[in-house]
Amino acid sequence: MFDESTLDANAVAGELEVLFAVEMTAVVGKCAHCGNEAAVGTLRAYVNAPGVVLRCSICGEVVIAWAWTPTGGRVDRSGASWLGQPSGAAPSAAAPSEA
Amino acid sequence: MGDRFVSRGFVGRRPDSGGDTASRIPPGQYLTDDFPVLSAGPTPRIPLDTWEFTIDGLVSQPVRWSWAEFQALPAREWTVDISCVTKWTKLDTRWRGVSIDDLLAAADLDPRAQFLVAHSYGGYTTNLPLGEALNGQAFVAYEYGGAPLEPAHGGPARLVVPHLYLWKSAKWVRGLHLVERDEPGFWESLGYHNRGDPWREERYSGD
Amino acid sequence: MPPEPLVWQIATVSAIRGETERASSFTLSLPAWRPHRAGQHYDVRLTAADGYQAQRSYSIASPPAHTGVVDLTIERIPDGEVSPYFHDVLEVGDLVEVRGPIGGYFVWEPALGGPLLLVAGGSGVVPLMAMIRQRAAAGDTTPTTLLYSARDVDDLIYRDELDALAGDGLRVLPTLTRAHPPGWTGYARRVDEPMLAEVLAALGPDPLVYACGPTLLVETVAAGLVNLGVPPDRVRTERFGPSN
Numbered sequence: 001m002f003d004e005s006t007l008d009a010n011a012v013a014g015e016l017e018v019l020f021a022v023e024m025t026a027v028v029g030k031c032a033h034c035g036n037e038a039a040v041g042t043l044r045a046y047v048n049a050p051g052v053v054l055r056c057s058i059c060g061e062v063v064i065a066w067a068w069t070p071t072g073g074r075v076d077r078s079g080a081s082w083l084g085q086p087s088g089a090a091p092s093a094a095a096p097s098e099a
Numbered sequence: 100m101g102d103r104f105v106s107r108g109f110v111g112r113r114p115d116s117g118g119d120t121a122s123r124i125p126p127g128q129y130l131t132d133d134f135p136v137l138s139a140g141p142t143p144r145i146p147l148d149t150w151e152f153t154i155d156g157l158v159s160q161p162v163r164w165s166w167a168e169f170q171a172l173p174a175r176e177w178t179v180d181i182s183c184v185t186k187w188t189k190l191d192t193r194w195r196g197v198s199i200d201d202l203l204a205a206a207d208l209d210p211r212a213q214f215l216v217a218h219s220y221g222g223y224t225t226n227l228p229l230g231e232a233l234n235g236q237a238f239v240a241y242e243y244g245g246a247p248l249e250p251a252h253g254g255p256a257r258l259v260v261p262h263l264y265l266w267k268s269a270k271w272v273r274g275l276h277l278v279e280r281d282e283p284g285f286w287e288s289l290g291y292h293n294r295g296d297p298w299r300e301e302r303y304s305g306d
Numbered sequence: 307m308p309p310e311p312l313v314w315q316i317a318t319v320s321a322i323r324g325e326t327e328r329a330s331s332f333t334l335s336l337p338a339w340r341p342h343r344a345g346q347h348y349d350v351r352l353t354a355a356d357g358y359q360a361q362r363s364y365s366i367a368s369p370p371a372h373t374g375v376v377d378l379t380i381e382r383i384p385d386g387e388v389s390p391y392f393h394d395v396l397e398v399g400d401l402v403e404v405r406g407p408i409g410g411y412f413v414w415e416p417a418l419g420g421p422l423l424l425v426a427g428g429s430g431v432v433p434l435m436a437m438i439r440q441r442a443a444a445g446d447t448t449p450t451t452l453l454y455s456a457r458d459v460d461d462l463i464y465r466d467e468l469d470a471l472a473g474d475g476l477r478v479l480p481t482l483t484r485a486h487p488p489g490w491t492g493y494a495r496r497v498d499e500p501m502l503a504e505v506l507a508a509l510g511p512d513p514l515v516y517a518c519g520p521t522l523l524v525e526t527v528a529a530g531l532v533n534l535g536v537p538p539d540r541v542r543t544e545r546f547g548p549s550n
């Protein structure tokens with residue numbers, strides 16, 4: 001489904017942090033297309049484009065996309081049913097550190 | 100914000116700014132001989148025996164062509180300059196394909212149709228007023244440089260609208276949907292200019 | 307406490323150290339240094355006089371305990387735009403614009419446990435080295451295997467330090483894809499599923515995996531591990547992009 005041009009969302013974690021004002025790759029999201037729940041860090045990133053497109057690692061559909069204009073960034077996250085902490089989350093590698 | 104930081108000795112990998120072809124390079128663009136590959140997703144591989152192209156929406160009868168039928172449509176060659184909003188311009192690109200005029204002539208357009216939305220394998224969309232697509236201004240290409248259009252560059256077939264930034268030239272195009280009211284496409288919705296004329300530097304909405 | 311916003315800052319190159327023929331480590335002194343986690347990276351932005359910019363990400367090689375500075379280890383890509391600038395232009399005392407530390411998913415700290423399988427291709431070893439260094443600095447004994455693919459012995463970044471750190475539950479398994487010295491007993495091929503199976507079998511059940519490097523290698527590792535029954539949520543990947 002994916003080819004060699006793909007990166008992990010981690011490659012654009014800096015842009016995500018600027019857009020959302022928090023570290024986003026450890027945040028969990030639900031894909032609105034296939035229902036997969038996984039950390040934003042598992043999404044596949046396409047960066048050779050006028051903006052950035054993050055796709056679901058399971059179904060390949062767009063979950064989050066954004067572009068920068070001179071007045072700031074604009075994010076479309078309609079491909080995510082929700083972003084946040086998973087329901088009944090057990091502490092995992094995705095939990096932010098106390099540092 | 101104060102003075103901008105400059106990296107000592109950094110030039111970047113930019114080809115020249117044109118020399119005697121400078122007058123053909125829109126403002127803010129750099130000339131390249133490469134053909135950079137930009138994409139919002141993985142490159143779809145569409146077998147020709149399942150490929151199809153449709154025209155629907157505000158038409159009296161939707162049209163659908165198979166690959167063989169599409170090849171039988173009147174085709175011609177275009178040699179055009181193309182500009183990407185990521186700032187590269189490539190001169191004298193040579194394509195073969197079918198004009199939008201010829202494609203739309205096959206569908207009986209409803210007079211209310213004012214805009215088209217090009218949609219692609221892989222889900223990409225981009226919008227154009229009909230006035231930007233007709234009169235030989237745009238075409239659906241299936242050959243580039245005398246060879247079948249490579250998947251990385253949008254093959255089997257892509258829209259080419261050379262007078263607008265290249266995000267309007269939808270790769271892997273599979274159809275045109277005719278509408279009465281303008282509907283922003285993928286990048287237009289994210290803040291790129293609705294029209295995208297490189298000579299007016301219409302990069303972002305509001306430019 | 308609200309997080310501090312991620313902003314660009316101007317770092318000073320305070321040391322440059324050759325690691326291999328193609329890779330060097332650059333120590334950056336940061337005016338607004340922040341503690342980092344092993345596996346995180348910095349974004350680097352170069353700006354030409356006319357405003358043209360190029361931006362890339364580089365993993366932090368140094369462990370979090372080194373305050374005020376970060377080490378980036380950068381491989382020189384011959385046709386590259388940014389990595390040759392580091393190797394051919396930058397000198398000690400030069401300024402570089404960076405922001406970081408960045409990322410919260412591709413990170414490891416001793417509390418996350420293991421057993422830990424680290425799979426690296428080329429410069430993909432850099433963030434994994436930060437994990438290994440932190441593990442050592444913390445006196446942690448999580449069973450850890452580094453499977454490290456490189457062209458030949460001289461291309462192995464941090465070779466001496468890895469030799470020194472091996473033991474205490476750390477196994478270092480290089481695999482050499484182009485050339486290997488006479489008498490070489492280690493792996494001598496690209497990482498593949500049988501290799502992963504062998505390494506996993508020796509490591510023990512329920513491993514936590516970090517794979518980093520060229521996209522094709524990471525793809526092979528991720529697919530191989532799924533075939534071998536490792537749950538996808540135990541595998542974290544960092545693709546550096548295509549290599550040619």
Ligand SMILES: Cc1cc2nc3c(=O)[nH]c(=O)nc-3n(C[C@H](O)[C@H](O)[C@H](O)COP(=O)(O)OP(=O)(O)OC[C@H]3O[C@@H](n4cnc5c(N)ncnc54)[C@H](O)[C@@H]3O)c2cc1C
Nearest residue numbers: 011362363364365379380381386387388389429432549550
């Ligand atoms: C999160 C993250 C962390 C990273 N950490 C590091 C790090 O610690 N150290 C490091 O050296 N790099 C790291 N990279 C890769 C780095 O960001 C750049 O991609 C790399 O330095 C190439 O940039 P460039 O401008 O020199 O080459 P570009 O101008 O971007 O590329 C030139 C050509 O070289 C090819 N190419 C790119 N990378 C390679 C490669 N590795 N081998 C062969 N061909 C290649 C490209 O496909 C392209 O065709 C990281 C990438 C990511 C996403």
Ligand SMILES: [Zn+2]
Nearest residue numbers: 031034056059
């Ligand atoms: Zn999905």
